[in-house]
Amino acid sequence: MSSYLGAGAACRKRRRGGERVFKFKSFGENGCPVEFDGSFRENVKALLEYGHLENNLCNGLLIWSFQLEVHRHPPLHVLLFVVEEPIEASINLHCKHCQYVGWGHHLICNKKYHFLLPSKDTVAACFNRDESNFDDPNPEKGKFNLVELQGHKMHGVFHSNGFGHLLCVNGMEMGSDLAGYQIMELWDRLCTGLQARKVSLNDTSKKRGMELRLLYGVAYGQPWFGRWGYKFGRGCYGVNEPIYQKAIDAIRGMPLCLLDNHLSIFYNNISVIFFRYQALSDHSMVTLGDLFHFMLELMSRLPKENSIDSCNPAILVETNCRWSPKRVEAATRVIVEALKRAEFKWVSRQEVRDAARAYIGDTGLLDFVLKSLGNHIVGNYLVRRCLNPVTKVLEYCLEDISTVFPNPEALILNNSKVKPKCKITKAQLMKDISYLYKHILKDRKPTLTTGIFSAITMAARIILDTKFLVKEYTEELSMEVKSGLNGKFKLFCTVLLRNNEEIDQGLKKPMHPYECVSLEEDATFNDLKQEVEKNFREVYWRLRSFVVETIVNVSVNGSDVVLGSLEMGQKLVFLGSNEDQTGIMNELMIYECGLNSSRVVDCPCGAKEDDGERLISCDICEVWQHTRCVRIPNNEEIPHVFLCKQCEEKIVTLSSLP
Structure with a gap:
């Protein structure tokens, strides 16, 4: 079928006449393969109609595949898999990614959709198992969960409310035949076309041992993923967006003259590297940000095997110089x-x-x-x-x-x-970048931890502690919705659940996000209530029997026409309850954060919520704190008994009393 799928005979047997092949570079754009003009759920359903339904590849889950042609000469195809995971088949009921990025208050959705670009080995394993399963008396032996396998080129997941997470991107450095930027462009097209709401990622990307969020933060003021619009989502260890931005500005603005003056005493090559790229630049480079920006831009333009000439700047006598x-x-x-x-x-x-x-x-x-x-x-x-x-x-x-x-x-x-000339190759450029990264940003000598270097150390740590990035793909009040395309009247709606046990206390916390509800122009408020019930039942597991009772702060009759009573794009809150209360778990279990929401986090760094970093609980007050903040190294086991500073001080005070 392709060079990509030529890993084994089982892969080649899979070829079917008439199966469509899509262009990798355009897949996900509007019209390729379908016009994406509905809600996220509608767009996913429309896309899957063009996929090939597979068998026995994901432990009984529904899975579709798409053949994508990267280029024709030499031939290279990849397979994109889409796995539909209903809540009943989920191994993990709650989503830790939602919790860590700050979406833990969302209700658990009915479905997840996994988008996978498997590695060559994973593809071969899939179809080898599929083929060998035909003659096996126990077909369950051939089933396994593709979603749980590691090493995919790309793995992204969407909840049915349009919120998603990019879980991994592995480019050529990890053995892929696709570059990281190619994978990201495909993912970005899919998110845009499907009209995803918000997408998060945990940025731990590296290149030759260098953390890209630090390297690109110094060079561009944003992480590598920033070129696709991903921005600060949530910091770890109490880092917020203003702190992160100050760290970026501080480290980028470090004067090269000061660094040269101090570092050259310990690292002989620093001055030479500074000078080498200043000679190549058409403009004066004053700050550390200027230097790293120039070097990375040069890296992107420099051919892999070729080199450029750098003038060894001997003094050249000007033609009008009065001295010989x-x-x-x-x-x-x-x-x-x-x-x-x-x-x-x-x-x-x-x-x-x-x-x-x-x-x-x-x-x-x-x-x-x-x-x-x-x-x-x-x-x-x-x-x-x-x-x-x-x-x-x-x-x-x-x-x-x-x-x-x-x-x-x-x-x-x-x-x-x-x-005189000296050659600058791509290998030399990467070597110089690594040298500066190591000796300026990361591993400095103990003597270089005060003054200006303490500021670099602090700023670098803040940047490295900012791993959760978010991109908002579809704004709640987008112009497209306001325009009322296709003759539809559109509103933004969310719901409140009435607490049956404490009904006199009123309403519980509103559940976000809002859903866009489309109505015909002659629709009544009864029609609106039915449409809201339908939408929220489709999206959320907890709301499968949700019934609207009333609209908050809107006094209308059910037979009144919506158009004329409300404005296009208006936000509405609907109060209701579930008809069927059987089989409902603890209220805390219906949210993505699960029982973790009951944890009390109060760390010296300022963190008040679980951010995914290692935590330890005080054995007296049961407050959770980061192990790093209480000076327990990551390579050490958590002690059997731990007391936070406050409890420790109280015990010392009590022991001193007569």
């Missing part, structure tokens, strides 16, 4: 020798000038050369120039770069057209 090349070269060598005698220490401009005047009497020439020499390579040395942040005086020093450029070309002044 020979005199400029002589002055340069005198200045370099004076800096050598300083034993690679920082020397003020005036001190260098005074030392050189013993050999060069022309102060104008010295001033010209000193101005031209800043951050340039001369022979085996990089002449570094920096403004002292304390004294505000220009200072110079030499950096031996013979280990970085083993065969540097000598300073050539005789021919102003000659520019």
Whole structure:
């Protein structure tokens, strides 16, 4: 069938005449394969009509497959699976992803839809099991749950209310034949076409050991997923959006001159790397954000095997220069020798000038050369120039770069057209990015943990503690809904459940999100109530027998026409109850957060809710706190007995009483 499915004979046997093949690059767009003009649930149903219904691939769950052609020459096809998981077949009743991103108050939905791009090995395993199951006297042996397998290229899940989670994206670095951005573009098209509401993800993406949310945060002010519109959703360890944004701004705005001045003492290559990319850039790079942005942009443009030329910036005599090349070269060598005698220490401009005047009497020439020499390579040395942040005086020093450029070309002044070259390859660029990431952002020496470096450490940790990102695909009051397309009158509706046990206390907390309800123009309020009942029964497990009793803050008769009484796009709240109360669990169990909502989280970091990080409970007050915040390392087991600081202090106080 394709190079992708050529892993085994069982895969090839699966080919069926007439099965449609869709273009990978356009799948999910409107019209490919269907016009997406309904609600999320309606759009999913319309899409699945074009899929091929599979058998025995997901432990009895309904599963459809779509063949997607990535490119024709050489041939490459992938399979997209869509698995429908009803609540009755769910292994996990509650959704931890909803809980961690802040949607734990949502009611449990009737269905989930899993969208999967399996790896080659997973596809082969699927169809090998499928084939071998035909002659097996015990067909249950061949059944397994595709959803639970690890290592998919992509795994995303939607609840039937249109809220979803992107669970994994594995690109070429993980052995996929699709790049990460290709997978994300497919996922984004699907979310947009299906009219998903909001989608979250847990950003733990890495490249060569570098956390991309930190690397791209410094370079672009947003994570890698930000290019598709994913933004701050929820931070861990008490991090909120203003704190996150301040951390991004602080780390991006770190001046390169200060970093160069401090770090070069410990890491010889820092100055050379700074200089190398400044030479390539058309504009001055002032901050750490400027440097990482330029390097990543260069990485995206640089061919994989080719290289670009970086001018080794020897001083080139200008055509209108009043000094001859020979005199400029002589002055340069005198200045370099004076800096050598300083034993690679920082020397003020005036001190260098005074030392050189013993050999060069022309102060104008010295001033010209000193101005031209800043951050340039001369022979085996990089002449570094920096403004002292304390004294505000220009200072110079030499950096031996013979280990970085083993065969540097000598300073050539005789021919102003000659520019020594050094090659910058993609491999070298990635090596330099990794070096800066390690020594500036992540693993610094203990001596570099104060002052400006303490700010970098704190900002980096805040960024790394921000993993939950969210994109809002369909706004509640979108212009499309307000326009009333297809002659439909549309309203936003949600419901309140009356508490039967405490009916006199009124209403319970409203249940979000609102659902868009479409009506004919001559529909009455009785029709509206029926449509609300139908929608919420389809979406939520707890509301399968929901009956509307009244509309909150709206006084109308059931026979009144809706059009004219309400405005298009108006929000309404419906009060009702469930007719069938049998088989209903504890009220806490009907929400996505489950019994975890009863946990009391009060951590020193400021967190008040479970954010998915490791927690420990105090054995006295039963308050939960992060193990990291109470200084229990992640590689250590949770102690059998733990007391929070408040309880510990109370015990100490009591023990001191007579």
